[in-house]
Amino acid sequence: MDVLLIILIAVVLLVVVGGAFLLRGRGDDTDVLDRPASTEAGAVDEVTETVPVDVEPDVIEVEPEVITRPSFRDRLARARESLAGTLGSILSRGVDNQTWEELEEALIRADVGLPATMAILDRVREQAEADGQTDPDEVLRLLKAELTERLGGFDRSLARAETDPSVWLFVGVNGVGKTTTIGKLAKQQIDDGATVVVAAGDTFRAAAAEQLEMWADRSGASIVRGNEGGDPSAVVFDAVEHAAARSVDIVMADTAGRLHTKSNLMEELGKVRRVAEKGAGTVSEVLLVLDATTGQNGLTQVQQFTDAVDVTGVVLTKLDGSAKGGIVIAVQQELGIPVKLVGLGEGLGDLVPFDEHEFVDALFATDA
Ligand code: GDP
Numbered sequence: 001m002d003v004l005l006i007i008l009i010a011v012v013l014l015v016v017v018g019g020a021f022l023l024r025g026r027g028d029d030t031d032v033l034d035r036p037a038s039t040e041a042g043a044v045d046e047v048t049e050t051v052p053v054d055v056e057p058d059v060i061e062v063e064p065e066v067i068t069r070p071s072f073r074d075r076l077a078r079a080r081e082s083l084a085g086t087l088g089s090i091l092s093r094g095v096d097n098q099t100w101e102e103l104e105e106a107l108i109r110a111d112v113g114l115p116a117t118m119a120i121l122d123r124v125r126e127q128a129e130a131d132g133q134t135d136p137d138e139v140l141r142l143l144k145a146e147l148t149e150r151l152g153g154f155d156r157s158l159a160r161a162e163t164d165p166s167v168w169l170f171v172g173v174n175g176v177g178k179t180t181t182i183g184k185l186a187k188q189q190i191d192d193g194a195t196v197v198v199a200a201g202d203t204f205r206a207a208a209a210e211q212l213e214m215w216a217d218r219s220g221a222s223i224v225r226g227n228e229g230g231d232p233s234a235v236v237f238d239a240v241e242h243a244a245a246r247s248v249d250i251v252m253a254d255t256a257g258r259l260h261t262k263s264n265l266m267e268e269l270g271k272v273r274r275v276a277e278k279g280a281g282t283v284s285e286v287l288l289v290l291d292a293t294t295g296q297n298g299l300t301q302v303q304q305f306t307d308a309v310d311v312t313g314v315v316l317t318k319l320d321g322s323a324k325g326g327i328v329i330a331v332q333q334e335l336g337i338p339v340k341l342v343g344l345g346e347g348l349g350d351l352v353p354f355d356e357h358e359f360v361d362a363l364f365a366t367d368a
Helices: 002-062 077-092 097-109 114-130 136-151 178-191 206-219 232-245 263-276 297-309 327-335 356-364
Strands: 166-171 196-199 222-224 250-254 282-291 313-317 339-343 351-353
Touching (some): 077 136, 077 356, 097 114, 114 136, 166 178, 166 232, 166 297, 178 196, 178 206, 178 313, 196 232, 232 263, 263 282, 263 297, 282 297, 297 327, 313 327, 327 339
Parallel strands (some): 166 250, 166 282, 313 339
């Protein structure tokens, strides 16, 4: 009996001790799996995965960027919904006397401007009535044809001087997109084989030169900057000298854009223009950068800048965010200045030559 009891106790002890040992071993395994194994695996994964992810954006910025040009169709969705949508719904109700009034209102609201609106609709109505046309689709076709014709007939090429360096001045009020446009255009010109110096002529805004330097890096242009608060003309002059000494083709000069109501800004721009031609440079383009979302106020800006510096062309930025494509028509019709380039976004490639056919097609596209 005693022997049996001793054997029983020994068996119970063996079972208890063995079970505890097995449980500890399991516990250790679980710890290992949960902590070191997963942490180690995570750490490796993080290293191998994070490094390329971190490095990739840097590489994209440093290496020449691949440019994909956006199309008007892709980027004019807001204007299409607003202008073409309104015109479409007016015409869908049929064509009678009231239609013409409603069309007039819609075009004016889209910033086409009163004189251009009247001229366009007079012509379309005349044609429609001469043909006894009351079919909405046909009236819309006449309207599109009229818009395309009115927008056409301008030389939109960017002029180079007979002898380089050619100087392209960029003027316009603050925030319209001058610096961005210079960056985009420098990239295009460099891709086309030209050499470019950008001049940080906006010496009033501390961040302006830095911003331009960033764009110069991205586009591959060199940059000439002055001191903050320094003479903008001196910066442009130095940039022209720099370009002439190195046989650089084009100097793209940024200028300050404080409010156009300050008359000294206009005097200063006149001076920048004169000084830019004191040395070897010739100003062959004065591009007024205009924000498409500012509406009719933009027209006043064009007039004032033109008085000061003889604007040769307009760059219409932010058309991608504008619900009012009509400003293109107003600028060309009322001021006779061609819209040469259009900004369709914030990216390096988002600047395209204006094309009236693509523009009107995109505005009225039904399959976009
Ligand atoms: P600046 O003061 O005239 O030099 O204007 P900036 O070049 O600094 O541009 C002002 C802002 O407008 C920036 O945030 C740009 O990214 C933005 N911008 C410039 N052009 C365009 C464009 O075509 N479309 C859009 N959506 N934004 C633009």
